Amino acid sequence: MLDPVQVLSDYVRFPSVSADPAFHEGLNGARQYACGVLEQLGFKVEVVPTGLHPIILAERGGDRAWPHVIIYGHYDVQPPDPLNKWTTPPFEPVIRGRRLYGRGTADNKGPQAVQFGALAKVFAENPNLPLRITFLIEGEEEIGSPSFADFLKKHRDRLREANLVLLSDTGSPNPEQIVITTGLRGLTGLEVTLTGPRTDLHSGIHGGALLNPIQAISELCASLHAPDGRVNIPGFYDDVREPAQWERDELAKYPRTLEDYKQFLGVSQFYTAPGYTALEAVRFGPTLDFNGIGGGYQGEGSKTVIPSKAFVKITMRLVPDQKAEVIRELLEKTLRHRCPPGIKMEFSLKEGGSPYAVVPPGHPNTPADQSPVLARAFQSADAAITECFGKKPLYLREGGSVPIIGQIRQQTGLDSVMIGLFTPEDNLHAPDESFSLDILERGVAAYAKLIKGLAAG
């Protein structure tokens, strides 16, 4: 029978770096490998071409009355640079201690090996398991899933027949405390470029006559937060839904103190908007952050120039029920309103994704019309994790953004059950990425239990 450690090791050997065209063969190899495993598991495998890296769409059909779960994953990985920081080569997986090292072991090939291993186990016991499964494994996740929205639109009718999405591309604090992610912040932003004089000017000859674009951009940026730390854009908080008490209670069980967190960040004090602790603010609160600013002379020493231009890159993390489009328009309107006379303002890089949240069954704010299959999936996951990892999972929203989760809900109406299988120790996106063999083993057992729980009774 399929050995998940062997599967993961074989899978990682293909250098499937989506960001770099030089790794084209690695992407093909990883995709073909995953297709082979899925065929071996009895799936009908289709490879759907996109503008860039094809998407694997694999189906296990069955009676239309059976529950239907979509399992999402990605076969692409982050670039392995800097190579000289790896203890062993990134695409030559090796086991040291109870970990398998290699690029992609945790993100996202390890969790897929868990799912493959669990299915092999379940199908060996019950080849006629009454459950329909559709695998969606994309190859562009690490570069922002540029083809995924189009794919969803084209396959919407087929996908919306399913009951839920199951995935493991989020994290947990440690192998003892698994997190089921119940929400993700949305993301929207703008790049703002200001132009003052037609060309860079000598600050001696012309200083004092005109508004310096760096001054203008500083004053604009400074206007975007109130002294109490809240975002100072009229209407910004209008649609913000406060976290439920049970969500704060769950977070209170999170194994990290504020003092730990401060030390981790390396700051002497937090800076949060009123009403949230720092640990709450990063999950429940919306933000406006400056990701980059530039203008004028940035080299060594001094050059007494008044620059013609300055720019800033702004992104905002959104929480339910803020809408990306609406908030981006509020920002644009506010900036236009505050732009000083004599300065030309241009916007670029308009991108965005709305926030996502789901409420598991059994809470005061669980929707009355929640799908019974989704409810059963959460309950099965809870029971399976409690049994196999030894502790009840925490249900937490996460501060990051996974735009495909919001897109899936928008296009198909489906909610997602996100089970965190990687931990901070795994070094995602960094040298010496690894995946815990303990989590792999417990994960296979838990996923098997969950899959069985999902099947028709």
Add this chain to the structure above:
Amino acid sequence: MLDPVQVLSDYVRFPSVSADPAFHEGLNGARQYACGVLEQLGFKVEVVPTGLHPIILAERGGDRAWPHVIIYGHYDVQPPDPLNKWTTPPFEPVIRGRRLYGRGTADNKGPQAVQFGALAKVFAENPNLPLRITFLIEGEEEIGSPSFADFLKKHRDRLREANLVLLSDTGSPNPEQIVITTGLRGLTGLEVTLTGPRTDLHSGIHGGALLNPIQAISELCASLHAPDGRVNIPGFYDDVREPAQWERDELAKYPRTLEDYKQFLGVSQFYTAPGYTALEAVRFGPTLDFNGIGGGYQGEGSKTVIPSKAFVKITMRLVPDQKAEVIRELLEKTLRHRCPPGIKMEFSLKEGGSPYAVVPPGHPNTPADQSPVLARAFQSADAAITECFGKKPLYLREGGSVPIIGQIRQQTGLDSVMIGLFTPEDNLHAPDESFSLDILERGVAAYAKLIKGLAAG
């Protein structure tokens, strides 16, 4: 007799770029050439070594009762890049129309050719002219004169025996309207670096918990100007001396309208502190400008990072009687006071030079104890320019800074008579730099008259 056009052409042929060690031979060549011309004119020439490029110190002695003038110039030039923008090679001087083209023709070899030509003419008529002259020609002006302060200190006693400094390293608006520069703004500044978290952070995972250094630097920068455009540093204006009415009157004769100036800058409106027009503000008012700002991700597209650091380069142009040290300390104190908690602030690049101003004879604010030789120099220059250029010169302070002028006064007590011989058409520091042969010709005549006027009667 010495032909100033030939001298300029020969002098320009030496590529004396001080910023680039590759031009070492060019610097040696230009220096030796200037020394040769000065010896030919009867000067006793000394080459004073410095840490970098030696200074020419050439003397024409005489009776100690004779007036004594120091003539300042520099034999180094700006780099010629971008080379492909030159019509003819920068170090192969050619005449087109009534202009000599080549790097350094205007800045500063042309004005020196004027001085050499004038002296040759005067000495031919009167070999025993009762005037002592000391030439100081440095080779590091285009890189900020790093060796000059030390040189001044070492030769202070010898130099302070002179009565005044004469130089032509400033500009005039056109060949019909010569400007005698009566003041220069001072310059001081700081580079400010702010550090927030110990490393760059993911803005999804950590956004909302801590103060983003770009936000902090924007708020600091925004705090440095009041809404009316004045610099918002307590004490900044305490020592500012308002321009005299005659200075405003002189400026009103300057051949540029506010509308012209706006078009030149390419702005739809000015931004000046109260009490000054834009043309006044750049000469009579102090400023605080941001010359560069940077932090976070500045590449193409988007990277959702909270940066660990952000920096800004600030310089201030100072007017009499502000003092560079005092103002820089006020800025430091204000920044430290306003730096938000949780942010580490560091300063670098502390540099500075105080402003300079001189009042020519015949004004309400001319010092009662003004040296008669200085007064005669201004009067001779005025008469010579009026006669040879056809129009009375304007007496104007300039917005730029020439730190050596302030240093000379500080070390020797000497004032400077600065006669502007280059014009905007000359393309200083840019491709196709040139010098007007009309100005060269009129300049020789005017300088000859001035020199004769300066000599003992």
